[in-house]
Amino acid sequence: MTREQDLGGIIAALTRLEVALRDRIQAVIQQSEVDVVRVAEVGIERAAADRGGVDDLAHGEAARRRISKRARRLEDRGPAAERPWVAPVEAALHRSSLPPRVRAHPSRSKLSYKCLIVEDAAIAGSVRQCSDRAPPWPSPSKGAPMKAWILDAVHTPLRLADAEVPQPGPGQVAIKVRATGLCHSDVGYMEGVIPFSTDLPLILGHEAAGTISALGEGVSGWQIGDPVVGAIHSTDAPGVTHDGAYAEYILVTASLLVKLPEGIDWGQAAAATDAGVTSYTGVVVHxxxxxxxxxxxxxxxxxxxxxxxxxxxxxxxxxxxxxxxxxxxxxxxxxxxxxxxxxxxxxxxxxxxxxxxxxxxxxxxxxxxxxxxxxxxxxxxxxxxxxxxxxxxxxxxxxxxxxSTPQGKPEHLQEVIDMVASGDLVIRAEELGFDEIPDGLARLARGEVVGRLYATLPE
Structure with missing residues (x-):
């Protein structure tokens, strides 16, 4: 696809987004006679169109301003109702002509949205609730690059490189990684002490927490944007049986997922998947x-x-x-x-x-x-x-x-997550940056770490 075609597609999609939002706002007003309808920022973040400074999204910015202006007019209609109800814009988009995902090259632009907020408790049953956290929509297109630490062979250092964003197959989800735990077993893999279950090169990292970015065929009960972790099974584990979480995106089998409660720390959640469950299994299960x-x-x-x-x-x-x-x-x-x-x-x-x-x-x-x-x-x-x-x-x-070893059962991970979320269990862990993963593994190899290490990735 040419640069002009790519930008043209983005502009067309943004225009359809404006129409879909306008129609959705009008429909909600007509159906519920609410006092106030607000659009919580439909954000369009620009990421350096090119070195020449061309404003590739001028039309999109204009669309955003028109939507915001309409929202302000609606807010002036009267005071808000006592209880806010929030409906994802995604629900409206699925009923419009806008495709479920807008493909935008990440090096040029990023389209994000938050929520359509309907402040009227009377129509609670007709809208879907969501948090004020913007789901990671759109998800990267097939072939789009992501950063990953790759192990090419045992006894070699990890290599930072661009890798293709994985696309979920049937029964899988793709997860945007927010935190990934560093485990001493990864040192064992790198040193050839622990045998691999798949061929090299491989992206290591089996402790991950993040948000669902794409759903594979046949996956139900989950939505894009859900914060999740996945149970680690000996025959189905990122970084062990397939590419893992020392990367921006991973694939996880949907049946192994556990939803995270609101507000849980990403690093604690990642550490819970292995350090937490391994300890739980040794103490409680076995x-x-x-x-x-x-x-x-x-x-x-x-x-x-x-x-x-x-x-x-x-x-x-x-x-x-x-x-x-x-x-x-x-x-x-x-x-x-x-x-x-x-x-x-x-x-x-x-x-x-x-x-x-x-x-x-x-x-x-x-x-x-x-x-x-x-x-x-x-x-x-x-x-x-x-x-x-x-x-x-x-x-x-x-x-x-x-x-004793973890059995890959989501119910075991769920109990550990519940302990962490309640504040009763705090896994002793130190935060690193994504670029510090090799240094962190070297510290583990030298026995210099007290507790656990985890690396965080940006939203």
Missing amino acids: GQVKAGDRVGIIGLGGLGMTGARIAVLKGATVYGVEPKESSWDAAREQGVTEVFKDVSELEGMDLDVIVDFAGFGTTTTGALKAVKSGGRVSQVGLGKTEFTFNSYELIAKAITLQG
Whole structure:
């Protein structure tokens, strides 16, 4: 498509948008006899048309001014009703001649909109509510570029490059990434310690939170603009089985989605998808921790500290093991009753459950000695891939030694999100910029990170 055709299409679409909005406003007035109808800014943001400074969207700006002028006239009709009701402009557009998405080259222009606001409680049933956050409409067209950190081969650094924006297939959604968590497993992939489930090159990053930007065929129950996270499944995970979240957009299977509550922090939501769910799975799903249990948590790093807090929230009395005394005060703030420096100090306590977030062999054998007869040891950490333990202890005490990894169930992620949204669970995490992802992974590799890292991306 030529530059003139591209700009012509944008101008035509903006003109149709003006007509659709005018018709929608008139229809609402006629149907409901409301006192006030306001148009919450139909914004047209220009992004440097070209070096010559040509105003490619002059016609579009004029359209915006005419819509705003009409809205002001409508506002002068009288006072607002007691309760505002908000209907997405998108609903009107779907009934007009305007296509569901206006394709605009991101290097030239960006069309955005917020909402048509109808301030009349009487017509609540005839309009759809939405937040004052503008949905990310339009979504990028097929072939449009996005920034991504790409791993070409193991033992090589990530490469920042333009990549094609992924388009959702049947049963999928595309997500505009707002925050992406950095995980030590990505270091394992880069160093060749953890095997890949797909071919390289690959965009890493499996912890993502963002807004739905496009819907694939057959997807229902979700709308463009919904804030979401996705459950991570071993056979279906961004950054593991397909391109991931060290990029501006990712694909997620719709059946794995969990909607985020209003106001939740993007970084906390991203960390919840893996750090939160991994800890939850080790403590609740496989550890089966319940109120009244006496629980040992071995390793109070990012996962262990989160796991300790979840156990406290479940009503357990929690004892921690962490050689770094600098973490002890933070553990007590999370509700941990007592912290020990070595797992051997738990021996003889006959704990109901021990969750080993370290997994160095000695920690697991120590857990077998410290847990009660008929107790459980939930193994989350993978400090060593092979180790030996005293099978007599396991058998004689009838201990259940359970390996633990997330199962990709949205209901597990939902419970963690609920804990975060309530303020009961705060995942210790540090924010980075998108361009700092390689440096953050290097810090993880050197063991310099306390808690978790996540990178934020602009809206």
